[in-house]
Amino acid sequence: MISVEPMLLVQNIVNGVFMGLIYSLVALGLALIFGVMDIINFAHGDFVMIGAYLTFLLATTLLVDPTLTAFITMPLFFVIGVAVYKGIIERVLGAEPLIQIAVTVGLLMVLRNLALMIFKAEPRGVPFTVFGFPINVGPITIAASRLVAGIVSLVALFLVHMLLTRTKWGIAMRATADDREVAELMGINVKKVYAVTFGLGISLTALAAALIMTFSRADPYLGLLYGLLSWVIVAMGGLGGVIGVLASGLIIGVIEAIGISVVSAGARELFIYLTFFLILWFRPRGLFGRR
Amino acid sequence: MALLELKNVNAGYGEFRVLFDVSAKVERGQIVAIVGPNGAGKTTTLRTIMGMTTLYSGDIVFNGRSITRMPTHKRVELGLSMVPEGRRVFRTLTVYENLVAGAITKRAWEKLEDTLEMVYNIFPKLKERRNQIAGTLSGGEAQMLAIARALMSRPDVLLLDEPSLGLAPKIVIQIFDVVKKLRDEAEKTILLVEQHVKHSLEIADYAYVLEQGRIVLEGEAQKLMKDERLKKAYLIF
Numbered sequence: 114m115i116s117v118e119p120m121l122l123v124q125n126i127v128n129g130v131f132m133g134l135i136y137s138l139v140a141l142g143l144a145l146i147f148g149v150m151d152i153i154n155f156a157h158g159d160f161v162m163i164g165a166y167l168t169f170l171l172a173t174t175l176l177v178d179p180t181l182t183a184f185i186t187m188p189l190f191f192v193i194g195v196a197v198y199k200g201i202i203e204r205v206l207g208a209e210p211l212i213q214i215a216v217t218v219g220l221l222m223v224l225r226n227l228a229l230m231i232f233k234a235e236p237r238g239v240p241f242t243v244f245g246f247p248i249n250v251g252p253i254t255i256a257a258s259r260l261v262a263g264i265v266s267l268v269a270l271f272l273v274h275m276l277l278t279r280t281k282w283g284i285a286m287r288a289t290a291d292d293r294e295v296a297e298l299m300g301i302n303v304k305k306v307y308a309v310t311f312g313l314g315i316s317l318t319a320l321a322a323a324l325i326m327t328f329s330r331a332d333p334y335l336g337l338l339y340g341l342l343s344w345v346i347v348a349m350g351g352l353g354g355v356i357g358v359l360a361s362g363l364i365i366g367v368i369e370a371i372g373i374s375v376v377s378a379g380a381r382e383l384f385i386y387l388t389f390f391l392i393l394w395f396r397p398r399g400l401f402g403r404r
Numbered sequence: 405m406a407l408l409e410l411k412n413v414n415a416g417y418g419e420f421r422v423l424f425d426v427s428a429k430v431e432r433g434q435i436v437a438i439v440g441p442n443g444a445g446k447t448t449t450l451r452t453i454m455g456m457t458t459l460y461s462g463d464i465v466f467n468g469r470s471i472t473r474m475p476t477h478k479r480v481e482l483g484l485s486m487v488p489e490g491r492r493v494f495r496t497l498t499v500y501e502n503l504v505a506g507a508i509t510k511r512a513w514e515k516l517e518d519t520l521e522m523v524y525n526i527f528p529k530l531k532e533r534r535n536q537i538a539g540t541l542s543g544g545e546a547q548m549l550a551i552a553r554a555l556m557s558r559p560d561v562l563l564l565d566e567p568s569l570g571l572a573p574k575i576v577i578q579i580f581d582v583v584k585k586l587r588d589e590a591e592k593t594i595l596l597v598e599q600h601v602k603h604s605l606e607i608a609d610y611a612y613v614l615e616q617g618r619i620v621l622e623g624e625a626q627k628l629m630k631d632e633r634l635k636k637a638y639l640i641f
Contacts, residue, residue: 281504281508281513284497284501284504284505284508285505285508287494287496287497287501288494288497288501288502288505288508290496291494291495291496291497292492292494292495294456294488295488295492295494296494296505297456297476297477298454298456298476298480298485298486298488299480299485299505299506299508299553299554299557300476300477300480300481300485300508300509300512300557301477301505301508302475302477303477
């Protein structure tokens with residue numbers, strides 16, 4: 114029998130909740146782009162990776178806390194997102210899915226090899242952050258950086274939810290997701306909506322990257338981890354909007370923590386994908402699937 | 405001068421030509437009907453006016469201005485609006501959000517509250533159901549919402565594509581009633597595409613008969629109702 118120290122399990126689960134919130138934030142950008150544009154962006158995770166390296170460069174050059182770099186990287190990534198949309202994605206709208214996949218996989222390769230070229234295969238971490246202390250709640254210890262990252266992620270998820278439900282732009286985005294052609298008939302400039310959606314989705318990866326860099330390091334294969342996790346979360350959330358992404362992200366975070374506690378750190382992915390298969394086995398359209 | 409005019413329009417989808425040399429006029433304050441059999445190009449005519457087809461040659465003039473090269477959303481901004489065939493409400497949005505989505509253009513956004521009140525006056529049912537998800541509405545209610553949504557852009561010309569399609573006879577009469585009211589009370593100009601030829605001609609001022617992408621007959625609606633060829637072709641009277 115595997116025996117687990119109960120307090121350690123509780124502590125890992127609490128950590129898992131915070132990680133889950135960050136996973137949700139990463140997946141949110143992917144969910145937005147997929148939901149509104151019907152584009153599968155395989156390069157999503159690699160934008161997190163590029164964001165992480167950029168956070169490292171900015172934080173160590175300007176000597177500021179990694180979290181603060183988000184004020185620069187988010188607008189920058191929004192612009193990059195719009196540029197990538199205009200330069201690459203807009204040209205393959207309505208093309209066969211295979212062509213769209215090839216294009217975003219190509220983008221992934223460019224980003225990953227760019228990182229390998231500049232930073233070799235070396236991980237880089239920011240050696241300082243104001244959140245580098247532990248917080249003790251009874252017998253449980255939480256890293257302040259993860260707590261802050263989790264809370265900021267939750268706030269960002271809430272703000273995007275408000276954007277989608279309470280603003281003109283949000284309603285235009287959801288109308289476009291629902292029926293692109295009719296959205297056009299209503300006078301919605303669909304290409305502008307697409308550009309903004311892509312920009313927003315990419316800029317959210319910059320925020321996630323800045324938060325991740327308070328407790329983790331940048332390395333060229335970070336994109337693989339976050340890309341796959343995001344896909345699992347979006348597939349599980351099943352187009353259930355921000356709530357669906359949040360719920361799936363939390364499930365993944367907690368399952369991962371349990372996997373680490375009960376078996377070993379190496380088993381985390383086994384647990385994640387087992388859960389993923391089980392959920393899709395019983396609910397093929399995801400937890401909140403509609404279509 | 406006509407509010408909306410099609411001049412020798414040849415249009416279709418890519419290589420597939422649907423409309424041949426179509427010319428038509430819509431005068432301000434009128435209901436103009438386009439009738440004809442399935443596949444005649446009625447929907448394509450409306451889609452061409454909205455800029456959603458390939459226009460090979462010809463001109464579309466709205467309010468004295470050629471709109472031929474404008475993207476769809478600019479045409480809506482200028483005052484054209486279309487209710488698509490099959491209603492196509494935004495199913496995942498609430499009734500209220502559907503109406504807001506209809507008012508997204510600059511010209512409509514500032515007057516959102518006023519327009520909303522006007523639309524709720526015409527369709528009180530929609531006010532009751534404003535927080536309901538549009539995908540759960542009945543066919544008749546969804547059609548009301550589709551028309552209301554198109555009105556939210558404060559159009560000068562409303563294009564209606566088969567508004568009675570798939571609805572119960574009682575609801576069909578209600579819909580035609582609403583269309584008539586939109587002209588008589590809300591002073592809208594309407595271009596109506598319909599398969600219910602008799603109902604359409606009863607409320608229309610002028611009508612065009614479209615067959616195989618060509619206009620084969622046109623005239624005042626009252627006169628067309630007495631036309632022997634039309635009677636025979638549609639076995640309607």
